[in-house]
Amino acid sequence: MKEIPQISEAEYEVMKVIWKYEPISTPEVVEKLSNKSDWKPNTIHTMLARLVKKRALHARKDGRVFIYTSLVENHEYVEQKSKSFLKQFFGGTLNSMVLNFIENDQLSNEDISELKKILSMRDKKGEK
Template sequence: MKELPQISEAEFEVMKVVWKYAPINTNEITERLLKTTNWSPKTIQTLIKRLVTKGALTYEKQSRIFVYTPVIKENEYINQESNSFLKRFYHGDLTAMVSAFIENDSLSKTDIDTLRSLLSKRSDRDGD
């Protein structure tokens, strides 16, 4: 898998809007983010420019309006970040991570039931 650009938390908020509504213009991105953040329109425009520079977004100029589309897929980015987190904090050991959540009572009964169901389906699929 290709290495995807590093995206800050603020840039990730911009990407979530673009992933959901692409193609989307600058004004629409700004309008949506002003509802959920206290950022200025100038800050939002700076974040968009950074994402273009990093290769996460591309744009097309339609008369005087810039319309943005993502270059990277949301699921690819989330998978990369999940793997990075796992390696950084748990040395790549998924069992250690899940154990930490269980031991710290971070998982609800519903979470545990969901995990059991997922593991059961995976086991059935793999023929184990």
């Protein structure tokens, strides 16, 4: 697996916009993030520059604006963060996390039914 840069929660919000709309220009990123947050344009510009420096984004100049594309795919980032979370809080095992949720009554009957359905579908896939 390739090295995934460390991305802050705020930077992740920027990345979600990039992933959804790429390739996307600076003004478009600012517009979309301004609609859903109270960030100033300079804050957004700073986060874009940081993400380029971290090699999470590629920026190319197009006239007077930059066009951004991701260098990290959404699923890669989510996979890395999920593994990191499991390792940090549950010794790296998914069953420890699920057991914790069950023991602390964090899973509803609907959640448990959904998990059973997912596992059943996975078993059927493996039989083929």
